[in-house]
Amino acid sequence: MIAPPVRILLCDDHAVVRAGLLALLGSAPDIEVIGEAGSGEEALALARKLRPDVVLMDLQLGEGMDGVATTRHLVADRSPAGGPHVLVLTTYDTDADITRAIEAGATGYLLKAEGPDELFAAIHAAAEGRTALSPPVAGRVMAQLRSPAPTLTARERDILTHLAQGLPNREIARALFISEATVKTHLRRMYDKLGVDTRSGAVAAANERRLLG
Template sequence: MRVLLVDDHKVVRAGLRALLEGEPGFEVIGETGDGEEAIKLVLDLQPDLVLMDLRLEKGAIDGVEATRRIAAIAPAAKVVVLTSHGTRTDIALALAAGARGYVLKAGPPDELFRALRTAGEGGTGIAQEAIGLLVDEAIAPTSELSDREIGVLRLLALGRSNREIAADLLLGEATVKTHLVRIYRKLGAANRAAAVTEAVRRGIVDPG
């Protein structure tokens, strides 16, 4: 299976390339650290699999948005997320965007190979630890906001746009959008106004 690597750390990409090229059945055909470039490479190279990191500091979009766009325009290229982040929200966002696998970087290589093969065959390959988090989420959904999410929410309450929030917090606009999706989900809100209203009710944001 032909694999495209997407990770903004060259050392990580080099390690993944060596790992995959040493495993029968995989061929690395390209790599990038930029989400927008990843989309172009998918169209140009037509890989069977895309190994995608969620946290992409380069470019205007993160791994979730890149996954969403690839799933929309090139569904034959199955995206498997490989990340050091294993929160319930991250997993849910990745799968909702169209990822066909989710593996943690700290996991064993065999788990990565298994997830890639499962995705390549049309299934969904998810690491055992990630499955456990999803089960926990179904039983007891998390609603606790992170410090970063609270910071975004407070700026939202001041009427800041996504671009202004990104500038204030030194983040990419795509990252701000990802935070907003998580905030809406955790607060049970459908939009910005509802999120602020709920935050005020909970005492997270000062009504003044």
């Protein structure tokens, strides 16, 4: 008995990319593209209507929800009967992007540099709920497991981002609507976690460990 094709929903904000994927996936007899979305909001609406097996998800989607937020909603909507699974297809391979996507519930994470055969295999793996990772992504995941990066709170990450922009404590406090004393408290805790004692050291350590995305 021939298995039905894997039903795919494409989500990418670039029409040219969607057209290329549509043409590529159309060459695979066991894969069927049933819809296209140019935004996270559109992907959610179409997924609820069309019930695809796999959503092929870009991370950067312009205005509105990004791919991570959309993935989180799609996973939350998943019924007990299963699906849709989310396979991230992106050019971004930073530790921060990979971690956010996996934590949001993505079944796989594939880079757009991969070839057609790797993409087809990853789609079938995702449809079955199996993890599919590009080799570079798998390497990063393993490296994180062997030497996990310090866990920064959301507020510490916000402060770190402003710190990397060269803003003084007063400007950081104003941007985040908190007091300078609170900024200093977060900085001390962040320094301890990163094993540094200066602002420049914190930024350097964050860049080295890819905490800034």
